[in-house]
């Protein structure tokens with residue numbers, strides 16, 4: 760099922776998200792999130808973006824499909840990587856964001872299998888972007904005040 764995506768300005772995008780415990784509803788939410796992400800041509804989607812304030816996000820790029828539950832970034836590389844990022848909650852906005860080139864992460868998948876692994880480049884970037892979402896942070900928060908104001912004007916046109 761394709762769900763509506765919450766846009767910038769919605770308070771749910773800024774709320775604290777809660778830890779998930781094993782329950783059957785999660786699979787339904789995950790399936791709906793994948794339907795929604797693919798429909799809107801995203802490469803990642805976090806639960807708060809569909810109005811669920813829980814520690815869950817998904818990644819889908821090329822043939823890679825990852826469900827991330829209760830994640831933690833354990834270690835960040837010193838090396839940075841810069842790329843233009845977009846966000847389904849900030850339509851038509853693409854900005855250069857500095858991220859860490861690789862990260863060591865811990866999370867559970869939809870089968871509740873625990874993963875500890877290192878992610879590089881694009882996967883590292885998407886993971887950090889979605890991890891921000893479940894911490895109530897958006898890519899706009901990384902920008903200078905001047906740039907933020909410019910974007911806010913653009914975003915106001917959405918309403």
Ligand SMILES: [Zn+2]
Pocket residue numbers: 845846847848888892
């Ligand atoms: Zn986003």
